[in-house]
Amino acid sequence: MLSKSTDAGEGNQVRPPTFGGLLRRLRDDRRISREKLAFAAGVSSSYVTHLEGGDRDHPTKAVVTSLIAYLDRISPLADAERRHLFDLAGLAEETFPGVPQLRAEISDDMRNGLRLHEPNVAGYLDTRWNILSCNEAYDATFPGLVEDANILRWFFGNALSKRVMVDWRREAALTVDWLRGLIGQSGDTAWSAELLDELGEYPEFRTMWAAGRTIYGRDQPMHIRDLDTDECYSLDVQMFRVDSGNYPGRVQFFLGIRTSCPATVPTTESFGS
Known part of the structure; x- marks a missing residue:
């Protein structure tokens, strides 16, 4: 069963989507520990904890790319999920495609x-x-x-x-x-x-x-x-x-x-x- 996003809120409270909430859901869906994801992405487990907790909403493009690369290895992300991660990190595509x-x-x-x-x-x-x-x-x-x-x-x-x-x-x-x-x-x-x-x-x-x-x-x-x-x-x-x-x-x-x-x-x- 897919995990519930941390953005879901409780009771009647509905929260806006966050980078950390989506990252945690994608990690939980693949049954990956924070430590394993952090090691693969070249960051500390505490950094991943801060990301998922919303303490750091704007990771660098290199970090997001590394996180996605490891998540993809376990189970490929949908195009919409990949794009949403970049958007929530404030890293919308800036270069003009050919x-x-x-x-x-x-x-x-x-x-x-x-x-x-x-x-x-x-x-x-x-x-x-x-x-x-x-x-x-x-x-x-x-x-x-x-x-x-x-x-x-x-x-x-x-x-x-x-x-x-x-x-x-x-x-x-x-x-x-x-x-x-x-x-x-x-x-x-x-x-x-x-x-x-x-x-x-x-x-x-x-x-x-x-x-x-x-x-x-x-x-x-x-x-x-x-x-x-x-x-x-x-x-x-x-x-x-x-x-x-x-x-x-x-x-x-x-x-x-x-x-x-x-x-x-x-x-x-x-x-x-």
């Missing part, structure tokens, strides 16, 4: 879900606007984007974007301003330097970036031109952050519901900078 790592987070069920959204446009993106996975409707709506791999690279480096986006300048500026907000949300902004260096090669990007605007979402539909039929239609776009097990908040879900286009929409030529 595209291959994030693509590996997109499960077969998630990909199957994208297909179920057809004919609506659906895809998973990271918070640097890289395409992780998408359905056929997404690929057809934004020709060349999957090959370019990054939305901003497509906007500024692919001539098709100006033909597809009826109001290209507004959409490009919105995405640039949103990127600024996403960079700030990440906490560590160093990862963005390489991407900004690449995008800085495009004069239109530099102009939009220099405007210094920041947004955190959108409140207008996206107006699209079908290059095969020259038909204009709208996408009511919704964006959701995905609470991924290993990289929480690093993945976004894009859903575009196709609707008819208004009789008059702003165009690239009529939209002011």
